[in-house]
Amino acid sequence: xxxxxxxxxxxxxxxxxxxxxxxxxxxxxxxxxxxxxxxxxxxxxxxxxxxxxxxxxxxxxxxxxxxxxxxxxxxxxxxxxxxxxxxxxxxxxxxxxxxxxxxxxxxxxxxxxxxxxxxxxxxxxxxxxxxxxxxxxxxxxxxxxxxxxxxxxxxxxxxxxxxxxxxxxxxxxxxxxxxxxxxxxxxxxxxxxxxxxxxxxxxxxxxxxxxxxxxxxxxxxxxxxxxxxxxxxxxxxxxxxxxxxxxxxxxxxxxxxxxxxxxxx
Amino acid sequence: xxxxxxxxxxxxxxxxxxxxxxxxxxxxxxxxxxxxxxxxxxxxxxxxxxxxxxxxxxxxxxxxxxxxxxxxxxxxxxxxxxxxxxxxxxxxxxxxxxxxxxxxxxxxxxxxxxxxxxxxxxxxxxxxxxxxxxxxxxxxxxxxxxxxxxxxxxxxxxxxxxxxxxxxxxxxxxxxxxxxxxxxxxxxxxxxxxxxxxxxxxxxxxxxxxxxxxxxxxxxxxxxxxxxxxxxxxxxxxxxxxxxxxxxxxxxxxxxxxxxxxxxx
DNA sequence: CCAAAAGTGTTATGAATACACCCATGG
DNA sequence: CCATGGGTGTATTCATAACACTTTTGG
Numbered sequence: 001x002x003x004x005x006x007x008x009x010x011x012x013x014x015x016x017x018x019x020x021x022x023x024x025x026x027x028x029x030x031x032x033x034x035x036x037x038x039x040x041x042x043x044x045x046x047x048x049x050x051x052x053x054x055x056x057x058x059x060x061x062x063x064x065x066x067x068x069x070x071x072x073x074x075x076x077x078x079x080x081x082x083x084x085x086x087x088x089x090x091x092x093x094x095x096x097x098x099x100x101x102x103x104x105x106x107x108x109x110x111x112x113x114x115x116x117x118x119x120x121x122x123x124x125x126x127x128x129x130x131x132x133x134x135x136x137x138x139x140x141x142x143x144x145x146x147x148x149x150x151x152x153x154x155x156x157x158x159x160x161x162x163x164x165x166x167x168x169x170x171x172x173x174x175x176x177x178x179x180x181x182x183x184x185x186x187x188x189x190x191x192x193x194x195x196x197x198x199x200x201x202x203x204x205x206x207x208x209x210x211x212x213x214x215x216x217x218x219x220x221x222x223x224x225x226x227x228x229x230x231x232x233x234x235x236x237x238x239x240x241x242x243x244x245x246x247x248x249x250x251x252x253x254x255x256x257x258x259x260x261x262x263x264x265x
Numbered sequence: 266x267x268x269x270x271x272x273x274x275x276x277x278x279x280x281x282x283x284x285x286x287x288x289x290x291x292x293x294x295x296x297x298x299x300x301x302x303x304x305x306x307x308x309x310x311x312x313x314x315x316x317x318x319x320x321x322x323x324x325x326x327x328x329x330x331x332x333x334x335x336x337x338x339x340x341x342x343x344x345x346x347x348x349x350x351x352x353x354x355x356x357x358x359x360x361x362x363x364x365x366x367x368x369x370x371x372x373x374x375x376x377x378x379x380x381x382x383x384x385x386x387x388x389x390x391x392x393x394x395x396x397x398x399x400x401x402x403x404x405x406x407x408x409x410x411x412x413x414x415x416x417x418x419x420x421x422x423x424x425x426x427x428x429x430x431x432x433x434x435x436x437x438x439x440x441x442x443x444x445x446x447x448x449x450x451x452x453x454x455x456x457x458x459x460x461x462x463x464x465x466x467x468x469x470x471x472x473x474x475x476x477x478x479x480x481x482x483x484x485x486x487x488x489x490x491x492x493x494x495x496x497x498x499x500x501x502x503x504x505x506x507x508x509x510x511x512x513x514x515x516x517x518x519x520x521x522x523x524x525x526x527x528x529x530x
Numbered sequence: 531c532c533a534a535a536a537g538t539g540t541t542a543t544g545a546a547t548a549c550a551c552c553c554a555t556g557g
Numbered sequence: 558c559c560a561t562g563g564g565t566g567t568a569t570t571c572a573t574a575a576c577a578c579t580t581t582t583g584g
Contacts, residue, residue: 027292027293028292028293028294028295028332029293030293030295030367030378067293067367067378069369069376070369071369072367072368072369073365073367073378074367097364097365099362099364099365100338100362100364100365100380102295102332102337102338102339102380103337104334104335104336104337111334113293113295113332113338113378113380115365115367115378186563187563187564188562188563203546203547203548203549204562204563204564205548205549205563205564205565205566206546206547206548208563208564208565209546209565210545210546213545225563227555227556228562228563229561229562230555230556230557230561231555231556231557231560231561231562232554232555232556232560232561232562232563233553233554233555233561233562233563233564234554234555234562234563235562235563235564236563236564247519248516248544248545248546249514249516251513251514251546254512451536452536452537453535453536468573468574468575468576469535469536469537470536470537470538470539470575470576471573471574471575473536473537473538474538474573475572475573478572492535492582492583493535493536494534494535495534495582495583495584496533496534496535496582496583496584497533497534497535497536497581497582497583498534498535498536498537498580498581498582499535499536499581499582500535500536500537501536501537513571513572516573518574
């Protein structure tokens with residue numbers, strides 16, 4: 001392992017320079033798993049595939065696959081993202097490493113270490129057939145309870161929850177929210193991203209001010225405007241502004257009462 | 266891969282239930298690498314080991330090692346932490362997964378996927394001999410430039426920089442700083458953690474108020490006080506308060522002038 | 531007495547909140 | 558004309574930053 005030559009690797013000759021004995025150890029499979037979020041019909045959706053085989057046959061699972069011998073986890077994740085969503089412009093999508101799940105018993109078949117990623121897709125393409133045999137679909141995200149998708153296969157409920165938490169947190173101090181939006185969007189749509197991911201309501205006026213006061217968050221498209229939802233005044237259109245960090249941050253409202261414990265502040 | 270049974274795994278029979286063909290693929294080695302920080306004589310230090318063999322013989326590297334067949338990356342990291350630091354109470358130390366580094370060419374010898382961790386040690390034990398053959402030592406952290414430790418082996422400069430950035434960020438919105446401190450500490454010492462990690466100076470008065478106003482950040486030890494650095498008034502002693510999140514956050518001062526670009530608000 | 535650090539107080543500035551209010555559109 | 562959402566204005570509240578000042582120690 002890069003780092004040290006420790007006795008932790010049994011029978012690995014510490015002096016072997018060009019290569020270790022590649023088959024001296026029980027092999028690890030390394031995979032990527034993807035939590036792909038989008039907003040469809042006003043709510044948060046997640047891309048899932050239905051498993052055809054045991055274990056967990058019939059359950060929903062996160063899309064994913066093996067690392068190929070010559071690709072990094074990031075490359076594998078982006079490849080899977082393209083395959084599973086059927087999109088072409090995958091290059092521009094937000095894709096971010098979450099963490100690695102390595103419990104020895106997370107897959108009953110063999111030792112599988114999985115690098116999990118979170119991805120955001122602006123406009124969900126059709127449920128799609130997918131490049132793979134497995135059926136893929138956009139499923140409403142369940143949140144705390146496992147919602148419409150029921151318990152997922154393997155440790156994917158955990159991964160999904162971690163991914164949601166990460167995305168929600170990143171909205172606070174980055175301009176990530178625009179990654180959920182089409183190239184041109186209204187401030188109402190941008191606000192809706194926050195509301196859907198956080199599960200809260202935000203004051204439209206204050207949100208507007210905050211976003212506009214942050215240089216580089218959004219840039220207005222001069223003449224353009226669009227009707228949203230039929231009713232109401234046409235809204236000005238914006239593009240992402242190039243910035244990626246948010247100073248000062250846009251903190252989500254604190255989850256009011258501490259459960260069974262002391263006062264806050 | 267938990268998730269889908271994709272054709273991404275060549276020659277893996279999709280119907281094989283109890284086990285894949287374990288040796289059908291080029292094996293991946295999975296390791297952990299540790300960025301272990303501490304504060305020694307007032308500055309940030311990092312635990313490094315000196316490499317004895319090629320590649321990168323003579324260079325400093327992050328401590329680390331292989332995952333054993335039956336342990337998770339977290340377990341392996343904690344085991345390595347104990348081995349390399351020589352500490353016993355490793356159970357209570359802060360250890361957090363950073364991310365996974367998987368570039369196909371990051372180790373010239375073979376395919377190595379490494380799960381990196383960041384750890385904090387309150388009082389640095391002696392430089393120690395270490396359980397391993399390699400020499401280990403606490404080296405002053407270099408920051409942007411590679412400082413005293415020179416370029417590290419493999420991609421460890423990158424890992425170390427990522428770890429430092431993560432730690433610095435987490436100080437903002439968690440109570441992590443107490444993990445750098447001994448069980449009993451003064452507010453000046455706690456402030457020093459922030460200053461050393463962030464590389465800035467903080468107003469003692471405001472820092473004090475902020476910390477005390479956050480419920481659960483610290484708890485005063487009634488009668489106790491201690492002299493710090495010889496000079497000055499004796500300071501009250503505190504313990505960690507059990508909370509782990511910081512609401513509202515303690516933001517680090519913005520790095521003053523944007524390099525070549527617009528005004529900041 | 532002086533330097534240094536702990537600890538207290540005060541003020542000014544800026545941000546977030548919670549509204550009230552007007553505008554433009556579809557029904 | 559009314560419901561709906563966009564957009565503007567404003568007052569209150571809260572947090573922070575900046576800095577003056579007192580206290581307690583070692584030299």
